[in-house]
Amino acid sequence: MGKVGKIARRSFLIGAAAVAGGVAFGVYKVRTPYENPLKNDLADGAATFNPWVVIDGNGITLITPHGDKGQGVAHAQAALIAEELDVEFGQFQIDFGKPDKAYWNRALAADGAPFMATDESFAAEATRGVMGGMMKLLGMQLTGGSTAMPDSFDKLREAGAVARETLKLAASTKTGVPVAQLKTAQGAVILPDGSTLAYTDLAAEAAELEPVTDIRLRAPAQWRLIGKPMNRIDMVAKSTGTLAYGIDVDIDGMVHAAVMCNPRQGGALLSYDAGAAKGMRGVQEVVEVTGGVAVIADNTWRAIQAVQAIDAEWGEAPYPAEQEDHWAALEASFNETHLDKEWRNEGDVSAALASGKAVEAEYRVPYVAHAPLEPLNATVLVEDDKVTVWTGHQIPRMLQDLVAKITGHSAAQVDLVNHFMGGSFGHRLEFKHVELAAEIANQMRGTPVKLTYSREEDFAHDYPRHIGMARGSGAVKDGKVIAMDLEVATPSVVASQMGRAGVTVPGPDMQIAAGAWNNPYGLENFRMRAYRAPELAPVSSWRSVGASAGGFFFDSLLDELIHEAGADPLEERIRLMQHDVSRKVLEAVGEMSNWGSPLGPNKGRGVAFVESFGVPTAEVIEVTNTEDGITIDKVWVAADVGTVIDPVNFENLVQGGVVFALGHAMNSEITYSDGMAEQANYWDAEGMRMMQCPEIMVRGLENGSAVRGVGEPPIPPAAPALANAIFAATGQRIRELPLYHHVDFV
Incomplete structure (x- = not known):
């Protein structure tokens, strides 16, 4: 297996094609890794080796940035890291992480290049290389196109191996035993005498070291997890109804919103009468949003009932009516x-x-229609210096940009807390529901607003x-x-x-x-x-x-x-x-x-x-x-x-x-x-x-x-x-x- 950091054929093609095509980026810029975003809020005594692994005295966290919409990708990402890190299911927790360029999708270029997948010619590979370089420079973090595993397979195993080898170095530094005499298994470094040092006990020492990047990935014959039947890490929680989806978010002081937008997609709201809605139980406010109107109430059911009581006049559809x-x-x-x-x-x-x-x-x-089981939803809190969004989404960095434009913040001030999604099928590649939630929350700064679509609104405004x-x-x-x-x-x-x-x-x-x-x-x-x-x-x-x-x-x-x-x-x-x-x-x-x-x-x-x-x-x-x-x-x-x-x-x-x-x-x-x-x-x-x-x-x-x-x-x-x-x-x-x-x- 190739070593991390060595120039791969694909890297060469990226640079060669970029130079030949006059593209304004080259080998150096494409190969330069992004900074590890996990360093930003790292606690004292915690160690991070790359954007996917954090270990402290309390436990091991694996970052699984591809969104999980029921396809098991959080589990699969964790398995890839765990394979090389030598940890077992139950020894770590997972987190979707914060949006960051470091999580750009390497595999997007393969299906976007105008060549058949079976075409491995120089021209095809060169074009994929250039497009891959563009995806990196754009920091395109996206889950879709069946790319999660192609994107993750090498880099997440590398992430686990880097963490493993750095922890061995930390154990060597602590004990004086040469790294070559150390082994790892079940979340611990094993010394020659059979005694063990848990990874969590080595975090402080590892935090002082530069990550070891001269690593080799294990051959398939050595795999413990990959290719073997596994119990998905989210299955017990899903089976017992305890897994938290975006629709389950509950923030102190939160109000609930429902929207009714022009059922002719993209048509205007001409006028409305919210008199009946305002008098309904639990209703706190009625506000306008792009293309429609929203009701804020003390729970979702009352908000949906009230918004449906609004008498609205809608503009024509910007497409054929029949x-x-x-x-x-x-x-x-x-x-x-x-x-x-x-x-x-x-x-x-x-x-x-x-x-x-x-x-x-x-x-x-x-x-x-997409019609996933979990209706579209988003919870947004707009503050003067920060916006927080709780939802499940497949393009998190683009979501940050669009919300920032609505609220007047910078994208860096928009914090997305990504969640498991109850289905998508492409539905949660869209942004309209999050934009509407941001519009409402921007009119109620300081108050968390949870927007939930009714099933009828979800169908009417599906793309x-x-x-x-x-x-x-x-x-x-x-x-x-x-x-x-x-x-x-x-x-x-x-x-x-x-x-x-x-x-x-x-x-x-x-x-x-x-x-x-x-x-x-x-x-x-x-x-x-x-x-x-x-x-x-x-x-x-x-x-x-x-x-x-x-x-x-x-x-x-x-x-x-x-x-x-x-x-x-x-x-x-x-x-x-x-x-x-x-x-x-x-x-x-x-x-x-x-x-x-x-x-x-x-x-x-x-x-x-x-x-x-x-x-x-x-x-x-x-x-x-x-x-x-x-x-x-x-x-x-x-x-x-x-x-x-x-x-x-x-x-x-x-x-x-x-x-x-x-x-x-x-x-x-x-x-x-x-x-x-x-x-x-x-x-x-x-x-x-x-x-x-x-x-x-x-x-x-x-x-x-x-x-x-x-x-x-x-x-x-x-x-x-x-x-x-x-x-x-x-x-x-x-x-x-x-x-x-x-x-x-x-």
Whole structure:
């Protein structure tokens, strides 16, 4: 394993590409580490070795800065540090830490570079290097894009190893025993005679030393935790209802707020009458906020009831009022004026389409809500010299900037106390609820204000998954697929989401084409074009972002072509696959599902493959067509993440992703009428019921060269695999989501 501080190939590429491209940063600046933020408030006798480890006489604290929204990332980060630090679960506590540039996300550049994940060419690596350097200089601290584990895998193990070796040096200094004769285990340094010195007893000595950075990471054969089944550190607290989420914050002197904003997203508040609300029990004040009005009361229930009693007049929506107009806007976007980028053009697609039997189809996916279980919430205290925010968020440093603009403070004066999140799926990448809480608290300086959205407000002001449409054609010949031409039109999720944060992102939006352009098949003739539709309803990242739509578009068309060719759906995918790691994923899911074995009457199997966030994922779904509708019987999933950190959490995360994806594919959508979302609560956007949940078998492969995350990759293949299975069982080809418009589920 390489040593910390040595120049890696990636570091060289960063510098070389930066100089060649004339970028205003170079090797020195990119390689210079940020100051350790834990030194700022370090108590006497406490030792910190890097931004992730603090030890004092009372205990060990591991900083896990990636936000935990149910995916187990706090646990996984702690496990990576603990692996090298030689501490066991139960010997330390975790803390999300304060926002800081030191926690910049190294892995963001990989999925943001306009190259396929399978492309390891010099140009691809150089571009990723430059983008990685930019992420560092921006101090981009973000949890999303399934990057938490790719970002953490090396640096958190290094953090644990640095702390371990420094503690050994402290023990050597204290006892006179050479470092080479010392070992570590279970939170202690072990002397040659078998006696031990607890890390907590060495903190004062370690605090006087410079951290030891000449370290080596342990080989996989030596791992105690990584790759082994673990009990998640948050599971007991979650199971007993004692884990503190943002919604559980309770500050002395706190008041409670609820908002009602224009249900036409971005529309104005024209007028309102709060007379009835002001006379309701517990109501203390009514104030205006951007686009709406807020009630402050002595508890959340009373605040929500009162704000709903306000009679308001709202302005028009800044987007088409009716759902059919949204579809019409997409239909009108398939032209050169709206061409965002031609991502692939290989072979001679036009000639191939003319030479073989053609298939033509149009596909649609709707807006979809995030709808996490924990409603949006934030508690804010504005003081003259400081602002404190208690919430769960995925982009903490950007949150600081936006709150500071509202209150007139500097970003450094905004303190975020980050919390566990009760789900997100992209929802807590947004800032509006925190900005509204800051607006209210700024009008009530000195008083902590807790804003909680009602479920209806959460639905009405969600920024859903973007709507999309695809048009595809293809050709088959001699029992094989020989050509595919796919065009996708969606609004830009990046422009919409980042625009609300005041950030302009130049260039094509990769998320329009995600899940379609980046497939690693070796089609002889393949063209993929992305069209940027005009901005419609405001949209945001939704679990797997563009791949959730693009995967459905691409794989559905491919399945139609394979059927037209008379080929086996799995065997033809394997034949076309040119990426060895992805081919093994397809072969694995075929083995798991016993593909090709006889099925009973009215049964069908469908297979789908999508690569997203660098993770090749294949799913086989088996269904039965009953008199009452479709039952989903079994699902098999194979995914390659390079290294599985915790096989138990991996399995649960994949299974949960499948349930999430299937429920939305079956039932969920957001539609607009009079500029307002027609769905207001869970019963309007129903997911999968427990009685509908299939048996889900999971296999994690480790053939890939890079460590990847698996929070999002199980989502994209689920919808096409289900649609393909329904076709296999019924002969009915469904080309739009949600599927309930065409079949019933039981």
